[in-house]
Amino acid sequence: MAELRLEELSASNIVAANALSLKPGQEQFITPVSYSAAAAVNDPATTWQRVVTDGDDVVGFVMGSFDANAEHEEFTSILWRINVDADDQGRGIGTFAVQALADEARARGKARLFVIWEQGELGPEAFFVRSGFKPIGETQYGETIGALDL
Ligand SMILES: CC(C)(COP(=O)(O)OP(=O)(O)OC[C@H]1O[C@@H](n2cnc3c(N)ncnc32)[C@H](O)[C@@H]1OP(=O)(O)O)[C@@H](O)C(=O)NCCC(=O)NCCS
Secondary structure, three states: OOOEEEEEOOOOOHHHHHOOOOOOOOHHHOOOHHHHHHOOOOOOOOEEEEEEEEOOEEEEEEEEEOOOOOOOHHHHOEEEEEEEOHHHOOOOHHHHHHHHHHHHHHHOOOOEEEEEEOOOOOOOHHHHHHOOOEEEEEOOOOOEEEEEEO
């Protein structure tokens, strides 16, 4: 593997980021309901979006949100979306992306990074737990809220 790098989401890489593929059955986990409800608009001032590159290839995407005025605490420092191309999953790219977002949250003075996931056989729970997120509660829709101490 070449060295993994982060690039800001931009006109030059957004097509590749949108073309990242998923494994069968993963689609339903990509945007838990709570996120869609909270995010009618993604504010560029509070949104942190990066693609992960491996050499010339875009292999992943990660998005965080840091909205100090969010109604619920978890939305003040949250992993909003992460996905790694189907063919590149299991190579540590997701871990790299989570660590990058955790570094960003730390740099913004946050004590915790939150994430919300839906449970399910093909869902990301094992990945988030492996990444250090601990389940701390549930949303009104029954999704799990996880927190990573920074
Ligand atoms: C979740 C996701 C980002 C993980 O990315 P990844 O690059 O495959 O993860 P990594 O290679 O860094 O894996 C880190 C650890 O988590 C484990 N892991 C990852 N996915 C797993 C799964 N589905 N089940 C069990 N363990 C899993 C790995 O085995 C690894 O453990 P190890 O360190 O003991 O070897 C990727 O599977 C994905 O894009 N899924 C579809 C989109 C999605 O569900 N996103 C989350 C909601 S927004």
